[in-house]
Amino acid sequence: MITIAKDTLKTDVLVVGGGIAGLMAAINAAGQGADVLVAEKANSKRSGSGATGNDHFLCYCPPAHGEDMAPILKEVQNSLIGGYHDSPLTYKYLENSFDRVKDWDAWGISMRPTGDWEFTGHAFPGRPRVWLKYAGHNQKQILTKQAKKVGARIANHLPIIDVLVEDGKVVGAIGLAVADDTPVLQVISAKAVVLATGTANRLYAAPTPGWMFNTAFCPACTGATQAIAYRAGAKLVNMEFPNRHAGPKFMARAGKATWIGVVSDPQGQAVGPFITKATREVGDITSDVWNSVFTDMAKSGQGPAYMNCTDTAPEELEYMRWGLEHEGNTAMLAHMAETGIDLRKHMVEFMQYEPFLIGRGVEIDIDGMSNISGLYAAGDPVGNFRADIAGAATYGWIAGQAAASQAMDEGVLFEAEKSPALQAKADLCNEILDRDNGASWKEANLTLQQIMGDYAGVEVRSETLLTAGLTYLRRLREKALAEVQATNAHDLLRCLETLDLMDCGETIFLTALERKETRAMHKRSDFPFTNPLLGEKFLTIRQENGQAVLEWREKL
Amino acid sequence: MPPIIDTEKCSACGLCREICPTDVFAASPKGEPPLIRYPDECWHCNACGLDCPEEAIKLRIPLPAMMLFVEKPGDHTGEKSSDQGGTSR
Numbered sequence: 087m088i089t090i091a092k093d094t095l096k097t098d099v100l101v102v103g104g105g106i107a108g109l110m111a112a113i114n115a116a117g118q119g120a121d122v123l124v125a126e127k128a129n130s131k132r133s134g135s136g137a138t139g140n141d142h143f144l145c146y147c148p149p150a151h152g153e154d155m156a157p158i159l160k161e162v163q164n165s166l167i168g169g170y171h172d173s174p175l176t177y178k179y180l181e182n183s184f185d186r187v188k189d190w191d192a193w194g195i196s197m198r199p200t201g202d203w204e205f206t207g208h209a210f211p212g213r214p215r216v217w218l219k220y221a222g223h224n225q226k227q228i229l230t231k232q233a234k235k236v237g238a239r240i241a242n243h244l245p246i247i248d249v250l251v252e253d254g255k256v257v258g259a260i261g262l263a264v265a266d267d268t269p270v271l272q273v274i275s276a277k278a279v280v281l282a283t284g285t286a287n288r289l290y291a292a293p294t295p296g297w298m299f300n301t302a303f304c305p306a307c308t309g310a311t312q313a314i315a316y317r318a319g320a321k322l323v324n325m326e327f328p329n330r331h332a333g334p335k336f337m338a339r340a341g342k343a344t345w346i347g348v349v350s351d352p353q354g355q356a357v358g359p360f361i362t363k364a365t366r367e368v369g370d371i372t373s374d375v376w377n378s379v380f381t382d383m384a385k386s387g388q389g390p391a392y393m394n395c396t397d398t399a400p401e402e403l404e405y406m407r408w409g410l411e412h413e414g415n416t417a418m419l420a421h422m423a424e425t426g427i428d429l430r431k432h433m434v435e436f437m438q439y440e441p442f443l444i445g446r447g448v449e450i451d452i453d454g455m456s457n458i459s460g461l462y463a464a465g466d467p468v469g470n471f472r473a474d475i476a477g478a479a480t481y482g483w484i485a486g487q488a489a490a491s492q493a494m495d496e497g498v499l500f501e502a503e504k505s506p507a508l509q510a511k512a513d514l515c516n517e518i519l520d521r522d523n524g525a526s527w528k529e530a531n532l533t534l535q536q537i538m539g540d541y542a543g544v545e546v547r548s549e550t551l552l553t554a555g556l557t558y559l560r561r562l563r564e565k566a567l568a569e570v571q572a573t574n575a576h577d578l579l580r581c582l583e584t585l586d587l588m589d590c591g592e593t594i595f596l597t598a599l600e601r602k603e604t605r606a607m608h609k610r611s612d613f614p615f616t617n618p619l620l621g622e623k624f625l626t627i628r629q630e631n632g633q634a635v636l637e638w639r640e641k642l
Numbered sequence: 643m644p645p646i647i648d649t650e651k652c653s654a655c656g657l658c659r660e661i662c663p664t665d666v667f668a669a670s671p672k673g674e675p676p677l678i679r680y681p682d683e684c685w686h687c688n689a690c691g692l693d694c695p696e697e698a699i700k701l702r703i704p705l706p707a708m709m710l711f712v713e714k715p716g717d718h719t720g721e722k723s724s725d726q727g728g729t730s731r
Contacts, residue, residue, distance in 0.1 A: 129660055131661055132693070294707055304664075336706060336710065352715070353716075392711075421708075427711050
């Protein structure tokens, strides 16, 4: 029988996830005077996709950009991410972004390592550059330190597995203490909850199908926010649009825009029209514009496609190396050195990675709140706003503010340990822990990836394929619930992560069925055209009395 | 793949286990290096390598995650090659 911790933890604001968004939410909420508890799956000093650093922060910087924000707003709206934003959020984000840059710089993350605000990379020649280059290798340690300094409590090794809702309002959460081999359930009473668990990975097969943890973004981020919010009755948005990253093959890494090279064919000739020689100011934007270039060239037989740095000047290569270190790519650099990869003469093959959830998830209002009172979301698991690290930092801050205000206005903490949902969760954990001769979580996770890839993938979707896939997914979920077993906290957590991913998958199938057109990477063979009538329309999905409710609305 | 701990250098402080984002380490008896219990769940983020106070950890990238590269065909600008003699490049 899984133990339920005797004492309920109590707080004003519970922050779920100690990543960039979570720590920023915690810092601001605590700064407002709220009591704050961060529940983090691993350790906030090194957790999440920001683990070992990042080097680019999208912002509007008046000293560099001038007093008119309009050209920067336009650049963001026209970028790959802008189409999925509700514009008021883009606007509020840009207005606040430079304040967060200054905060980070003041706290000890070097945001202008050369002394000036420098905007390099991720840009079209001749157009405004919106990505601030910074030296972020220590960002998680600095933010952890700052959170503690302002009085936020951080509970590491305590992933949250559900929130508790009473009368349409969030009243707390259930955590799973995983520091020891024996898992313990931990109830938390809170007046507001900020969900900030990052991207959702392991939903589709990694570039190395047998190696599930070879992913560009953190593989321990498995859609908890999206799944928990959905189960709580919150709306998710934009779930039907796959998102794929790209980078070195086969070693899945983020940081493709840190490379200073030209996307080239096997002869070393530029594939895109933008540049023939890369410099730090403007790398090769081809892979952002022509998202599938690496895949298309492989399929057409003209590939492979390469990141070609052979013509990059030595000082630019040195700058690139420095950037890659801060972007968290020290393991990749070590591997390159050991392997004898010399960028002056070698071209590195790049590939498109598997779909994952970034900027696909909870629908929030301008203050970061979902449609469930007291339930907020920030960072990568939000579906109607995304700006990577900078978005997490800025909207984490905004959500923390709103959550703190609401919590401090509230009266009494609900006695969350009395929630009936607690027993249901304990029952689920006990079934998994008590089982003999069961299936490992890996079997369930890999099967999920097989189904998602074949039936809700990026090659072809159709009414018949999606319907079949949804049937198979539901059958898999039943089997997984009946068969998976775990003998310790780690494996139990992995089982629960896989069930969260299945919830994400379910919403993807349902929304993909509903959007009857082809748009971006949502490719319907039965609706091969892009329908202008759906261009400015967002599709939301939520649960009500166990039924999925899908609704269209205008993109703001 | 797994972090490889140089047991000569390891002081058994347990920091690597504490900060690993994907929980690949298990506890071991006091004074001994942590065990790498889930080597295939290593993300190769190198947090352990960077944070180890004794610099006792390095990563071995598993074969399936190798990087692929080729020599660019044709001339290599700026390359010095002692056996090539003087040529127009």
